[in-house]
Ligand SMILES: O=C(O)CCC(=O)C(=O)O
């Protein structure tokens with residue numbers, strides 16, 4: 001349970017090795033983020049997600065538009081947001097890169113796959129579950145995730161919480177099926193050595209939380225009445241480290257086709273287009289066992305009547321009916337499924 005402990009503000013103090021995270025207030029320029037917020041929400045407004053007559057920057061969501069990763073209607077709007085030049089450019093800002101290069105002592109590069117989370121209110125069963133990033137983003141354990149809300153993010157809006165010191169398990173823990181972003185969940189209680197020290201804060205615009213790929217973390221539920229939670233989570237690696245192949249692609253492009261050429265179509269500058277190519281980063285095949293195991297678990301759980309697993313399988317049937325997983329999911333939940 002959340003003990004109400006607060007993230008320590010790092011200032012210049014390097015605590016990564018002890019705590020498994022660093023937290024900086026106002027690392028990013030708040031004005032730049034607020035401009036990005038307006039741009040992103042203007043796209044969401046055009047996609048029908050916001051209450052008519054409200055200012056897009058307030059992020060007031062229409063209940064009927066609720067969707068999440070895995071839903072085709074989420075990907076449709078998300079991929080429009082994903083085309084924004086400013087959304088990609090912010091991952092290259094010097095404040096972050098200089099800091100990460102001081103931490104690692106070598107040149108760092110943002111991975112091509114940038115991520116935004118556009119989280120609807122009161123859709124709490126889809127909250128990002130407890131996990132280690134390695135199962136999703138792979139590459140090396142030293143990759144650093146930078147999570148920043150795009151706008152203020154008080155606890156009730158569902159910011160990130162980290163389990164202090166959890167990176168010291170020094171291995172990838174067993175993850176199991178869960179609803180919520182990534183579909184994978186780890187139970188820290190199953191690993192006795194982990195202290196129950198969850199830490200979070202009321203984030204303000206510009207704040208950034210940084211952690212390596214083994215640190216256990218989760219999102220808090222967005223329990224606000226009607227506000228979208230918008231955040232960025234980008235990953236950085238040493239220029240010489242290998243990258244998992246899927247991180248070279250736009251996020252959620254496996255759910256709905258989206259190429260870098262599509263992403264770049266309306267950009268006014270090519271400075272950050274295909275910026276990783278000259279570095280010839282070694283590419284590793286994607287490790288598929290984590291998600292394959294979660295799918296198997298979802299099938300077993302759905303067969304024994306688990307509603308969350310059934311919901312997960314229905315999404316797959318809707319999204320991808322002719323794939324191997326889609327057919328197997330349909331054999332459990334049927335083909336005629338309501339979104
Ligand atoms: O923002 C979220 O809900 C998930 C973010 C996350 O897990 C991450 O940044 O690694």
Ligand SMILES: [Fe+2]
Pocket residue numbers: 131132133217
């Ligand atoms: Fe994560």
